[in-house]
Amino acid sequence: MDERELQFLREITDLKGTSGGEGAVRDYFREKYTGLADKVETDGLGSLMATLGTEGPRILAVGHMDEVGFMVRAITEDGFIKFSRCGFFFITGVMSQHFTIQTEKGEVDALCAIGPEGTRDEKFPDMDSLVMDIGCTSKEEARELGVQVGDFIVPKGNFAQLGKDKNYLVNKAWDNRIGCAVSYRVMEELKKSGHPNVFIGGGSVQEEVGTRGAKTLGYLSQAEIGFSVDVGIADDMPAGRKEGIALGKGPELCFMDSSTISNRKLLRFAVEVAEECGIPYQTSIMKHGGTDAGEFQWTRSGMPVLLINVPSRYAHTPTSMICYEDYINTVKLLTEMVRRLDRAKVDEILRF
Ligand code: ZN
Numbered sequence: 001m002d003e004r005e006l007q008f009l010r011e012i013t014d015l016k017g018t019s020g021g022e023g024a025v026r027d028y029f030r031e032k033y034t035g036l037a038d039k040v041e042t043d044g045l046g047s048l049m050a051t052l053g054t055e056g057p058r059i060l061a062v063g064h065m066d067e068v069g070f071m072v073r074a075i076t077e078d079g080f081i082k083f084s085r086c087g088f089f090f091i092t093g094v095m096s097q098h099f100t101i102q103t104e105k106g107e108v109d110a111l112c113a114i115g116p117e118g119t120r121d122e123k124f125p126d127m128d129s130l131v132m133d134i135g136c137t138s139k140e141e142a143r144e145l146g147v148q149v150g151d152f153i154v155p156k157g158n159f160a161q162l163g164k165d166k167n168y169l170v171n172k173a174w175d176n177r178i179g180c181a182v183s184y185r186v187m188e189e190l191k192k193s194g195h196p197n198v199f200i201g202g203g204s205v206q207e208e209v210g211t212r213g214a215k216t217l218g219y220l221s222q223a224e225i226g227f228s229v230d231v232g233i234a235d236d237m238p239a240g241r242k243e244g245i246a247l248g249k250g251p252e253l254c255f256m257d258s259s260t261i262s263n264r265k266l267l268r269f270a271v272e273v274a275e276e277c278g279i280p281y282q283t284s285i286m287k288h289g290g291t292d293a294g295e296f297q298w299t300r301s302g303m304p305v306l307l308i309n310v311p312s313r314y315a316h317t318p319t320s321m322i323c324y325e326d327y328i329n330t331v332k333l334l335t336e337m338v339r340r341l342d343r344a345k346v347d348e349i350l351r352f
């Protein structure tokens with residue numbers, strides 16, 4: 001594993017960026033793209049768009065910058081914090097975890113508290129009944145620390161490398177900083193090798209609250225082909241369904257999720273390229289959840305889309321996991337595909 005790459009992955013997953021609060025992620029990638037891309041811009045909702053090249057079909061491949069988190073809903077008289085979800089954070093990933101509240105006065109450490117007797121294994125509490133403990137005894141004290149209704153609450157980063165090869169990477173926010181990372185690295189590779197198209201990378205906002213940023217980013221991009229790079233749901237652990245999606249077996253080419261049916265020609269093309277280049281891949285159907293691909297597909301008069309996922313375990317918790325090689329292979333596959341998407345190939349895919 002490349003130490004520089006690991007450092008990059010750690011940095012981007014440690015960044016705090018709940019839906020609607022992606023500023024730190026946007027700033028980080030805007031700086032990275034400046035000098036690499038020919039043009040870097042943002043839209044009116046906050047998505048980031050970086051464009052490389054000026055001639056040929058426009059190809060969009062982005063991840064979403066936001067991660068699941070919370071927002072302060074109320075402060076109790078005794079100084080505890082009630083909160084609402086920004087995105088579908090699993091309750092099993094919230095209890096007894098460390099969080100950061102991003103206030104105007106700075107960051108405040110918080111712990112998701114459960115009742116004095118704990119919680120019985122067989123019964124999870126309602127998310128609405130949970131509170132954050134910030135070590136205050138009154139509403140006034142909490143306000144003195146800067147906590148206000150509307151502040152974002154983000155899980156603490158806890159990067160770790162597991163396994164004999166240390167290639168199982170754990171942190172919050174792999175969903176979906178890894179998609180943003182893939183988009184960025186693909187642009188780097190294309191700049192080195194050349195490409196017969198206009199490549200559009202970057203990241204959308206507010207995916208976790210209903211793929212909102214993809215609506216405007218798709219429109220701004222004027223792309224003819226769209227890739228949504230996200231995380232997939234591996235089921236290769238004891239409690240999993242064991243239907244075949246595993247860490248370490250390559251990027252997932254997703255036929256369908258609840259918002260999209262991937263373009264069949266584009267998916268077949270991905271399989272051909274993967275086989276020609278000896279890149280491992282998996283095919284899947286996502287049973288739950290939609291992605292940005294669902295918005296890109298009906299941009300303007302319609303866009304063939306493909307959802308490419310980096311397999312992950314435990315997404316939407318602070319301890320999600322990916323395999324390093326899956327990330328590298330996703331970059332490889334997407335780079336090789338974009339290199340081959342010239343006018344003729346894109347026209348062939350667009351022909352129905
Ligand atoms: Zn995602």
